[in-house]
Amino acid sequence: MDTAPALLTWLESTPLAISIAESTVAFPVIEIIHVVAITLVFGTIAIVDFRLLGLGSNNRAVTELCRDVLPWTWAAFGVAAITGTLMFIHHATEYFSNTAFRVKMLLMLLAGINMVVFELITFRGVAKWDRDVPVAPAGKLAGAISLVCWLGVVGFARWVGFTVGVPEQ
Amino acid sequence: MLAFADWIADTWLSLAIRKSVWLIPTIQITHIVAITMIITAAVMIGARLAQLAGRTQTMHETAQRFLPWIWAGLIVLAPTGIILIIAEPQRTLGNATFWWKMAMLLVGIVLTAWFQVSLRHDAAAWEDRSQKAAAKRVFAASSILIWLGIVATGRLIAYTY
Numbered sequence: 001m002d003t004a005p006a007l008l009t010w011l012e013s014t015p016l017a018i019s020i021a022e023s024t025v026a027f028p029v030i031e032i033i034h035v036v037a038i039t040l041v042f043g044t045i046a047i048v049d050f051r052l053l054g055l056g057s058n059n060r061a062v063t064e065l066c067r068d069v070l071p072w073t074w075a076a077f078g079v080a081a082i083t084g085t086l087m088f089i090h091h092a093t094e095y096f097s098n099t100a101f102r103v104k105m106l107l108m109l110l111a112g113i114n115m116v117v118f119e120l121i122t123f124r125g126v127a128k129w130d131r132d133v134p135v136a137p138a139g140k141l142a143g144a145i146s147l148v149c150w151l152g153v154v155g156f157a158r159w160v161g162f163t164v165g166v167p168e169q
Numbered sequence: 170m171l172a173f174a175d176w177i178a179d180t181w182l183s184l185a186i187r188k189s190v191w192l193i194p195t196i197q198i199t200h201i202v203a204i205t206m207i208i209t210a211a212v213m214i215g216a217r218l219a220q221l222a223g224r225t226q227t228m229h230e231t232a233q234r235f236l237p238w239i240w241a242g243l244i245v246l247a248p249t250g251i252i253l254i255i256a257e258p259q260r261t262l263g264n265a266t267f268w269w270k271m272a273m274l275l276v277g278i279v280l281t282a283w284f285q286v287s288l289r290h291d292a293a294a295w296e297d298r299s300q301k302a303a304a305k306r307v308f309a310a311s312s313i314l315i316w317l318g319i320v321a322t323g324r325l326i327a328y329t330y
Contacts, residue, residue: 028328032321036208039201039320043209057234060225068222072212154205155198162194 008092020090034083040076052143061131100159111149118142174258186256203245210235215310228295270322277315
């Protein structure tokens with residue numbers, strides 16, 4: 001027997017998952033909080049990405065802007081992760097087999113890898129392009145990749161809502 | 170209003186939008202991306218008002234950075250929202266949640282415009298950290314609640330229809 005389906009079924013059978021599935025209010029409330037959190041994750045990351053691309057906040061140092069804005073991103077991401085997990089467990093099998101959901105997870109993984117590369121490698125040279133000059137090409141690329149990935153996350157997240165609970169056409 | 174909604178639903182445009190599998194989702198996604206701009210901008214302005222972010226920036230600089238995002242977001246929201254109404258008019262026009270959303274939208278626009286005009290008129294007053302000026306800052310930051318309410322009711326339209 002596969003462990004993945006067993007794990008998914010177990011998640012759905014947890015008391016928390018059952019109470020979410022049985023409540024008429026829980027899902028919409030969790031979903032609204034998730035949507036608000038995701039808007040802030042995408043929006044605050046976009047502020048930094050725009051700066052890397054030279055499209056906004058150019059009067060501020062990259063380091064200063066990151067210190068100022070990214071804690072908001074992480075806080076919002078924490079809320080999105082918790083609410084996302086709650087939504088996932090209540091129909092784990094269905095979400096897991098949903099293509100839009102899988103693409104969304106893959107895009108988040110890509111965004112994560114992009115972030116790690118940026119933080120560990122590109123950001124080491126930040127002193128050279130922290131302010132007044134265009135960001136190094138690697139930094140610009142990181143900003144562009146991040147924007148595309150998170151835009152995709154928002155898009156596919158909405159698509160999950162259109163496809164989960166809808167029978168295959 | 171419901172008769173009007175029924176009439177819209179029967180127009181060729183409404184039928185054409187509904188007939189497409191991908192049009193409504195794509196327009197909804199565009200609508201949501203525009204709302205991310207507004208929520209983020211409102212939170213960043215609110216955070217600056219509360220001294221929680223952007224402390225190295227003046228209120229004027231913060232507003233200059235983020236107010237255009239709010240107006241640009243609204244410019245995208247309006248046509249995408251109208252297309253969604255035309256596609257499924259009964260879903261919105263006959264739905265009290267939708268009208269709550271529109272009422273809050275009006276308040277959000279007025280609050281934002283008031284803030285922008287007030288800041289242009291007297292930028293120094295917005296740097297005033299005294300107790301006396303606190304009420305004004307709280308009032309301006311309360312627009313965050315309005316935008317959050319708009320997101321919440323926007324999502325709830327799907328549940329109350």
